[in-house]
Amino acid sequence: MIPSRPDSPGGQIMTQPFRAAGLGLVALLALGACDKLKTGGAEVESAAATLGTDGCGAVNHQSLVGQSASVLNLDQLPAGTRVIFPGMPVTMDYREDRMNVEVGGGDKVARVFCG
Template sequence: MTYKILLATGLAIGLSACVETIPAEPEPNPNACGAAELQFLVGQNRSVLAMMTLPAPVRVIEPGTAVTMDYVESRLNIELDAKNRITRVYCS
């Protein structure tokens, strides 16, 4: 009986060594692209963007524009409405 317990324990320990641990993904930084400092743009016309030097990469998203769902922490996104007003400034 003791032999079976030792064998079962040894197998359990041996199998546990085969389990791969996956490191936790770091939390995304919602301000990695500097969007917090650019919130004053919300409500303004798109034309103000032409006078600004924005950090790259920048994506201006017009209504109906298809955008990829990939996450790039440093990418600045600027969403526009149908009247070319800035409605949202965020990182992704």
């Protein structure tokens, strides 16, 4: 049984306003946290888009796209270039100075990009 206060109507403690205020505060904090997550992701995408392909020299190697993977010569590509074949596990870290050559179906170079 809830203890009664002499100043409350009907002798019951009025908890509804406090409960509603607490729930409102929780909802407000949750929405605020979601907003921070969205903004953070947008900043990361924006930074990646700004860096583009200039950080690793991928712009200079776009002629590889569509060619057979057999023509790739790592000695002619920037140091640290990563050649990625279908199904090959790769780390997801972003390095603006690392060039990636992605090989797609038919053993053809699908794209050349930084990361």
